Amino acid sequence: MTVFKKGVSRRNFVKNTSLAAGAAMIVPRHVLGRGYVAPSDTLNIAGIGAGGKGKDDLKHFAESPKVNIVALCDVDEKRAEESRKRFPKARFYKDFREMLAKEKNNIDACSVSTPDNVHAVASLAAMQLGKHVYCQKPLCHDIYEARLMAEAAKKYKVVTQMGNQGGSSDGVRQAKEMYDSGMIGQVHTVQVWTNRPIWPQGLPTPTGKFEVPKELDWNLWLGPAKYIDYNPAYHPWSWRGWNAFGTGALGDMACHMMDPVFRLLPIDFPTEVECSIPTSWMPNGDEAKYPEGFPAASQIHLKYPRKDGKGDIRVSWYDGGLLPPLPDELMPGEQFGGDDGGALFIGTKGKMIVDCYGERPRLLPSKLMAQTTLPPKTLPRVPEGHYLQWVNACMAGYGNGTTSSPFEYAGPFTESILIGNLAIRSWNLPNSKKVKDDDADYLGRIKLLWDAKNMRITNFDEANQFVKREYREGWKIS
Template sequence: MKRRHFIRNTALATLLTQLPASAASSMISGSNKKLRTAHIGVGGMGAEDLDAISSHDMVEVMALCDVDSNALEAAKKLHPNARLFSDYRVLLKEMGNDIDAVIVSTPDHTHAPVSIMAMELGKQVYCQKPLTHHVSEARAMQKIAKEKNLVTQMGIQVHSFYDYKLATLLIQAGIIGKVKTVRAWSPKNWGYDGPEPVGSDPVPENLDWNLWLGTSAKRPYKEGFYHPGNWRKLIDYGCGTLGDMGVHIFDTPYNALELKVPKTIKNNCRKPNGFGFPEKNTVTYVFPGTKHTSKTLKWVWYDGVGAPEAHKDLKLPNGEKLPDQGAMFIGEKGRLLLPHFMKLPKLIVDGAYKELDMSLVPDLGTPIRNYGVEGKKHYHQFVDACLGKDTCTAPFSYASSLTETILLGVIASRFPNKKLHWDDATARFREKEANAFLDGNYRDF
């Protein structure tokens, strides 16, 4: 079933008629009223999201949902008054009047189904990255958030960190002039070049496998391939290294240069195997120019063991090694290196490091080198925005375009070494065969 049919054909229409009018509005009013949250996915990253959101003084955790009873019980110990659910659809039906915001921390393939249902009910949404599994979903989520005037935030925590904000301001202040190229990299390997597993294993007692699969195709459970962690490697559930680390590392250059979506995309990788993402990718994007770039901007992404490939743009002064992960801006007046993460950007001019001219940017205070402190800022910004006290800096209006860009590179892995041409206005590729991967078939479950 296509995504556009999913909302119409689920029980959502029934839910909306069953809920009183007040359930379709999550306006928070009153200086002492707390934000009532429901957390869908509370294991792994979901546990971190729950901890960070609930650390805000004005949050009351009302509901917890997970398909893994072990994760649910662990979260319940921290929030004993919250109601427990294994099916997000039941949570939204039964708790519609009692929640204001939904935190979505599930695997990538369920981001859109959960978030869209919550937003249709008028709930503010914080959704982990990448925003969606398919391009069509990203555009749909942006549209719904805008139509319903909802507070939204994508979970790219480093967006609110000191070093990334500083790099953004420096680039926009012209510290290296107009930028012509960005090179970004991560040596992580969220790909799988092996064969698809055969047979099946018993489903663990703590796992509801049907609910974990959700709208994705039915598949037998195989230990070690899906839950709890390896789903990122697989086409049906994750978005590979590009969708995981790429979102974080793309974010600052993308934001600083005020990019939208690319004109062309090419991925140098192995042939598709229909099951896992390639273990190594070199993705080349060409973007239309902005006021911060040359006429067009070239962007090269490297991932997998050994990334990035050697290039003169990446050569550091004094024979230094590149940081394990990061991005390099190449401009008309020099280069700016942005390590990932919690390290100051470095200015390189004529092959030597130069001191950053901090007079170019407003005072951001002193860098905080404590993830436990710094990491909560992005979450608290969302809570404060829901309470009318702040504005989100990674709303779905921004996150959908960033995610679309990432996903176009993921799709390009289906067509190794072939340049794909993207039309922003129609949201279609010139190459018709690539359009089959913009959407997904949703299973009734």
């Protein structure tokens, strides 16, 4: 078991163009004066989640002169303070259901940036009203929801985008051009790794009694999850590590790290998933399990049939600081991937590595990059960036504009990621049939067979409880 040094840095990889450049990309149809945009050319956006990442998302959308932030929603008034100051004319709500009911005639689109367990509930409610949706990654909390969201985007004819910004990067497009040109041959193995989680995971369920902060509506924060008492271990930071609210390291980073895998290779749904948990998760070798949360580290292996029928591709995921075997072509002292991790593509003719978000695609050994003529640019770039690409597509209308991660793409992609989490949670079940792992540093391995057409695990029925969760009354989706 190899471990690399953890870091908490996360580079702001995808940077939008300046306001002036953005304006040049989206000149209004009728200019009524310098800097003035006609009301008919305005995209009215409501923010569901105005603090944290939501605050950052809204700021990026507002860089377009076509955008008007008309409503804000957040269950925590303190977390929403900065956004409310930035957009003082926007009406504020705590419950997005109330906001959509009252503002449905005033808004064109919604930005959804909440804990993962609310993504699908909020996004579907907006799409059913015919509103365009930008939803932060991961697209949803459960596999069942991924299918629904992809179908809803098509049914309601709305413009959608998942917030995996690397999907609009130059790097992933260059990697695709390199792969399509045959530089590394036919890929049969991909290894992906990240230093996440950087928040606490692998812990017992929080206990204790705490007073709910006056600015927080705890019942609304819970959303579809079953009611539990407030605990600061969940809000505002560490919710990702608890399966009632988040989707762990996979949900946080696989939407960035594995995106190049799905854009480059002819795959859609896996047929098999394996999961191993390192002994380091269990203090002093104690095999007590903490089923409410995700482990401190995990190793996932997915088997994908190639859509062209030419065999299978094995995609492996390592989190918590674990690393795959270092490639022989890596030079002494050369960093394996970027600060947050990377992805290694192993083909019949060679190897290619990319950093987080598909950044810096390069052949291994890296000296080949200076000796090789790169293929010409054949894929369109996204100079306006991920956020304004969605804004422009909304203005163009469904079927006319283009986004990098529409839900029709993001749904199947997210489903694969969530199958990894299904395996992690199944590993914890009392009746799971674990076999001894080849690596003594791991506690055991579970293998599950996935029937994608019917959304079912076929060799361990208990695992199917994680395909679709139970929703609290008032939060059910359809």
